[in-house]
Amino acid sequence: MFRRIAFAAAFAGLISGLLLTAVQQFQVEPLIRKAEVLEAQSHDAPPTILATTAANVVVATGFALLLGAAFSLRKRRGWRIGLLWGLAGYAVFFVAPSLGLPPELPGSDAAPLLDRQLWWASTAAASAAGLWLAVFARNPLLRILGLALLVAPHLIGAPHSADGGGSVPFQPARDFIVATSIANAILWFSLGGLFGLFYREI
Secondary structure, three states: OOOHHHHHHHHHHHHOOOOHHHHHHHHHHHHHHHHHHHHHHOOOOOHHHHHHHHHHHHHHHHHHHHHHHHOOOOOOOOOOHHHHHHHHHHHHHHHHHHHHHOOOOOOEEOOHHHHHHHHHHHHHHHHHHHHHHHHOOOOOHHHHHHHHHHHHHHHHOOOOOOOOEEEHHHHHHHHHHHHHHEEEEEEEHHHHHHHHHHHHOO
């Protein structure tokens, strides 16, 4: 079964990573370049398309393996079920963390990186466990626990900079949130659908 999951994840990750790169080049990267000009402090060379593509494929394959682990625990198969798992992944790994820490352009004031990473990781973990319990648990108390896990990170609150503001105007920041939301939706739905298709065919 692991070999089946690995092959399906590899194919789904490759295609979804390439698709994500294409979307980023047209929607996300232009906003980042504009923000770096506004910031006027970024002297690092921008990553090449090849490096971005490689990183996207690796990340997409990793997420596909996580989908495969969850997929293997349920009996229903196929690309339609894969789309539902993709929706769950999008909710857990993008939507839930973004409610507290929206995607930020260069030049935005932010809390220390470690604090944001810890909150993001704990939110994703709590959201994954909470969504699983809320959907699949048969015990009503476990379902209530699942709902509590979904809400808990947001009651605690995400870390934010005490200064606020930053050099990025409101409109580009909002456009960046929209662009990254669309890009991540495409990533997760393609990952879920393709994994479900390949897992069934391989």
